[in-house]
Structure formats: structure tokens, C-alpha cells
Amino acid sequence: MTSVTRDSDVHITYEDQQKINRFARCNARHGDIKEELKIKENDLQNLQDAEDEMLIALDSDEKVPFMVGEVFIMKTQDEAQEAISSQREDLQEEISILNSRSSELQDTMTQLKGDLYAKFGNNINLEPEEE
Template sequence: MAAQDPDVHITYDDQQKINKFARCNARHGDIKEELKLKENDLQNLQDAEDDIISALDGEEKVPFMIGEVFMMKTQDEAQEAIGAQREALQEEISTLNTRASELQDTMTQLKADLYGKFGNNINLEPEED
């Protein structure tokens, strides 16, 4: 079997598959990091909304950050703005999850192809930190 041959030759197509796997793997890692940040932002929005509900009466104004500026908003306005931000974040998270899944499927197929040809002569597993 050629997969066990230490002198396995890499064709141009094989190299393209290896390169594609590397690009997909790098992008997948980037997406996972971005997902962590977005999920943290989503949790922060939930915490802010909980704090607004529990700490204030309905007429008291609260500082609300828009970009780099704080604006005073009523509790209802702040909750609406937080709700809109939450929805946008959830859409972004959904899109990122879809993209991560697509990349994972591509990498799984490339792994199968490459391990099928090269066996133990290639390592496509992520390094442990």
C-alpha cells in the first residue's frame, strides 16, 4: 500500500488539498475565537438588561453606550436598544456557526482524502497548546 511508503510523492493536487486544509483550519480557528467574543458580548447584554430591570424604576434614565459615546436613555429605550443588539449578535453568531460547520465539513472531507493517500505520513490534527 502506498500510504505506508516513506517515499510517497506529493502531486500538485495533493499540495492544493493540503493548502486548502491549512486555510480552512486557520479560518475555522478564527471563527471559533470570534464566536467566543460574540457569545461573551451576548452575555454582557443579558447582564446589562438584568441590571436595568432589577435596579431602576421605569422612568429613571440610564447611560447607554453608542460607539464611544454615552447617551442617556429611559429604561424602555435602553431595553429596546439592548434587544436590537442581542438580535443582531444572535444573527452574527448563527452565521458564524454555519460557516464553522461548512469549514468543518470541508476539512473532514480533505482529511479523509489525504489520510487515505498518505496514512500516517501526514498529520492534520491540531496541535495541543
């Protein structure tokens, strides 16, 4: 991902190398956060789907199995809806925090890119590799 060509006359200082390393760390963390966001958003959609199915398929006095850890317990629909609502709020808060961290990392990477491209021009590549 991050590379500097060897055939240029541009001298790489310790500070430049620190910026390159920082960019690489930020980029790696940004990728991890993006993956984590996908998982959280999928979990949020699964909660919504479960709640919708529960409302459509069950009578109001029927108990539903609700997963706690690795075990299912029986809850009333009201208890299950409250638990789903609580989990949804927690996930939305986690997603918000991850989005904020992602934005901060993106801002840092943009600044570092500007600094590094200003000094190294086409001799450095900070763009993600095509997959």
C-alpha cells in the same frame, strides 16, 4: 500542524499539495471563527447581564446611560431595552452565520482529511497541536 514526512516513498502531487494548502487555510479560518464566536457570545451575555441589572436596580422612570460608539447617552429604560433587544437580535444573527460558516469549514476539512489520510496514512499529520 500539517506535515508530511520526507522518508516515505509516497509522491506528493500538485493536487495533493493544493489539498494540504486548502486544509491549512480552512483550519486557520475555522480557528478565527471560533475566536470570533467566543467574543460574540461574551457580548451577548454582557447584554443580558446589563438588561437584568437595569431591571433590578432602577426605578421605571429613571434614565440610564447607554453607550453609542464611544459615548454614553441617556435613554429611558424602554428605549434602552429596545436598543438592547435590537443588539441582541443582531448578535444572535451574527452568531448563527458564524456557526454555519464553522460547520461548512469543518465539513470541508473532514473531507480533505479523509482524502489526505487515505493517500498518506500516518505520513501526514492534520490534527491540531496540543497546547
